[in-house]
Amino acid sequence: MRPFEYERAEDPAGALATIARPGTAFLAGGTNLVDLMKLGVATPDRLVDLGDLPYDEIEVPAEGGLRIGALVSNSDLATHDEVRSRYPAVAQAVLAGASGQLRNRATVGGNLLQRTRCRYFQDVTKACNKRAPGTGCDARDGEHHDLAILGASPQCIATNPSDLAVALSVMDASVHYLGPHGPAAVSVHDLFRRPGDRPDRDTNLPPGSLITGVVLPECPLAAGSRYRKVRDRASFAFAAGSIAAALDVRDGLVHDVRIAWGAVAHLPWRTWALERALRGAPARAESYARAAEAELAAAKPLRDNGYKIPLLRNLTVELLEAMTP
Known part of the structure; x- marks a missing residue:
């Protein structure tokens, strides 16, 4: 792993200011990013730890639904009484992913932003348009039994690995973030992108954005x-x-x-x-x-x-x- 700088964000404004510097990446639980750094897929010069930011609570707003902080751990999300009783598919999806140890570290925001597990993306010796645009897609003629059958393109057939995102789609959840122009929100349906000609872009979030939480609307059907x-x-x-x-x-x-x-x-x-x-x-x-x-x-x-x-x-x-x- 190549050397990198490490610092902790003291507040959201400081985090946004730091991420604007080239070569900087946010660090939450690190369960995906650290693996990619070990593989040489991610090569940040600087990591900004978000652990001190105030996004680690699950709240029940007066208008109904649930507000889930981006730094809530997957374990806390899956075991929360309101989630289990009112949105059980969300709890079941989280429990279906990874081990208990990983769920203790992984966060809601990080879960949504995790990169594909396509083996060609993770192997820097292979051609992958998602990792290195313009190099090709070795997966199409290679090992692709677990890759996409819907919405793919000639450029990329990778799949989104998040169990949580599938459940949030059924709930019509919204993802809230701080961007270059202040706080904003996007439907989970519009958060992720089809690969098209830019498979290196996983989401429609503006560059340098910080996910702050997920809102589940009031939905009796979800129970x-x-x-x-x-x-x-x-x-x-x-x-x-x-x-x-x-x-x-x-x-x-x-x-x-x-x-x-x-x-x-x-x-x-x-x-x-x-x-x-x-x-x-x-x-x-x-x-x-x-x-x-x-x-x-x-x-x-x-x-x-x-x-x-x-x-x-x-x-x-x-x-x-x-x-x-």
Whole structure:
């Protein structure tokens, strides 16, 4: 690992002033950044530790919903009573990711900003447009069984690794940040980018921004939400496919539904076509399968990841059947 400077931010204004200096990176839990530094993928000249900033609380605003500080640990998020009772898919998604030790260190803001686990991104000897724009994408003809089937581009087929982001997509959460022009917020749906011709850019945040928290809106539908993850081994593994879902069935018909898929795209994939197809449809397996197939019609699998199409269809049907009263 190359030498770097280290300093602690005393307040948000100081953090923003420091990040404006070239070669500077924010450090929260460090569970992703430090690994990338060891691999030579990230090479900051200076780390700014955010641990003293006032963003480590979960609050219940008077208007409802939840306000989650960016420095709340994944462990504290997953075990918080309000999260578990009102937004259970969020707690389940966090518990499905990493080990207990990593969850104790990892933060909400860092979880959303973690980089892809594509092996070509992590190997500096390989061509990767996300790590080194213009070099190519060795993954397309290489080992890509766990990479994207939706929303990819010829430049990049990496997937977003965050379980939490998938659940937040179903909750229509907003991400709050301090940017060059002051405080602002963006829907979680607009936070992440498709790769297009700029796969090196993961999010739409202005350069030098500091995530301060996540707001979950009041959502009665979320109380029955669930998260399910399929992976190559039983624990401590990134998803081959995952789903967060909230379902409201009345008189045998789907009154409302929200679904997001993980491990299939550059971002958590909110299934807008699936949801439109299901609202008003009979709440049974056949309807769930047809709706999933309508969403998956846009999939463009490569040689070794076409299995994700039946995987996501079957995962959707199985979870929605389990949630159907």
